Amino acid sequence: METTEHDKRKCPTHLNSGECTRMLLPVRDALDILSGKWKLQIILSLTFGKKRFKQIQREIPGLTPKMLSKELKELEINGLADRHVYDTAPVSVEYELTTYGKTLKPLIGELHKWGTKHRKKIIQQGG
Amino acid sequence: METTEHDKRKCPTHLNSGECTRMLLPVRDALDILSGKWKLQIILSLTFGKKRFKQIQREIPGLTPKMLSKELKELEINGLADRHVYDTAPVSVEYELTTYGKTLKPLIGELHKWGTKHRKKIIQQGG
DNA sequence: GATACCGGTATACTTTAGGAAACCGATATA
DNA sequence: TATATCGGTTTCCTAAAGTATACCGGTATC
Numbered sequence: 001m002e003t004t005e006h007d008k009r010k011c012p013t014h015l016n017s018g019e020c021t022r023m024l025l026p027v028r029d030a031l032d033i034l035s036g037k038w039k040l041q042i043i044l045s046l047t048f049g050k051k052r053f054k055q056i057q058r059e060i061p062g063l064t065p066k067m068l069s070k071e072l073k074e075l076e077i078n079g080l081a082d083r084h085v086y087d088t089a090p091v092s093v094e095y096e097l098t099t100y101g102k103t104l105k106p107l108i109g110e111l112h113k114w115g116t117k118h119r120k121k122i123i124q125q126g127g
Numbered sequence: 128m129e130t131t132e133h134d135k136r137k138c139p140t141h142l143n144s145g146e147c148t149r150m151l152l153p154v155r156d157a158l159d160i161l162s163g164k165w166k167l168q169i170i171l172s173l174t175f176g177k178k179r180f181k182q183i184q185r186e187i188p189g190l191t192p193k194m195l196s197k198e199l200k201e202l203e204i205n206g207l208a209d210r211h212v213y214d215t216a217p218v219s220v221e222y223e224l225t226t227y228g229k230t231l232k233p234l235i236g237e238l239h240k241w242g243t244k245h246r247k248k249i250i251q252q253g254g
Numbered sequence: 255g256a257t258a259c260c261g262g263t264a265t266a267c268t269t270t271a272g273g274a275a276a277c278c279g280a281t282a283t284a
Numbered sequence: 285t286a287t288a289t290c291g292g293t294t295t296c297c298t299a300a301a302g303t304a305t306a307c308c309g310g311t312a313t314c
Contacts, residue, residue, distance in 0.1 A: 026242030115153030
């Protein structure tokens with residue numbers, strides 16, 4: 001591992017940029033799964049317990065069945081939520097966070113905490 | 128505040144859905160500002176200290192100047208970052224988190240924490 | 255018999271996000 | 285003189301996100 005003039009030019013003032021790069025990778029992995037308009041809202045909804053399809057849709061204003069269906073599939077694929085089908089007539093379906101999905105609770109908690117403060121700020125500012 | 132038959136049908140099993148709705152609003156406000164592929168990565172980068180335009184771009188692989196420029200403007204508008212122009216020749220510009228922007232550190236911390244565990248999981252699974 | 259609910263799907267569309275590449279004037283460096 | 289750096293902007297483009305609306309079979313309710 002040698003340090004060349006070239007490298008120095010690239011990081012003149014902040015030699016901790018290696019640390020930044022190292023932190024970036026996990027953050028990117030998280031964002032790959034969680035980013036988008038709906039996913040965290042859906043996870044938040046499931047945080048309160050298992051929910052049925054239409055129930056989630058009712059709780060989250062603006063969420064269309066198409067988007068909800070798509071997002072739930074992705075949550076399943078990523079191991080964050082489970083889908084349970086009950087043999088009623090007509091069938092009832094419940095969605096539920098997996099144990100792994102529940103590990104997102106602290107993150108959701110922080111998001112809510114910050115959002116609450118932010119909401120106060122923008123409301124008092126009038127926009 | 129009266130409870131009608133209609134309302135009961137809409138919330139048959141989970142009467143805490145009001146609580147869910149209440150939590151949803153701040154979360155949405157937070158997501159409005161923070162969602163997208165780059166914003167949290169840029170904020171993370173600025174967490175380590177003030178940075179110059181190209182420096183941020185170098186630290187975040189794949190980030191084009193167009194996107195960086197756009198995202199930085201939005202961070203400024205939302206009061207999360209400041210832009211300082213120094214009268215050198217050619218001008219140098221530094222970006223820095225505001226005090227308010229720094230309140231995002233716990234959230235970024237959780238994102239990093241969860242991302243780290245998640246990264247381990249997907250790597251050991253092979254994708 | 256009409257309507258509403260369930261868990262979605264299908265189609266068609268608009269909007270936004272994001273990417274690739276070239277370019278700018280000014281300056282420093284080789 | 286050629287090249288690279290700085291902090292971006294401009295143009296053109298694609299892919300994804302998101303919206304609107306209608307629809308499905310089955311059942312319960314009015």
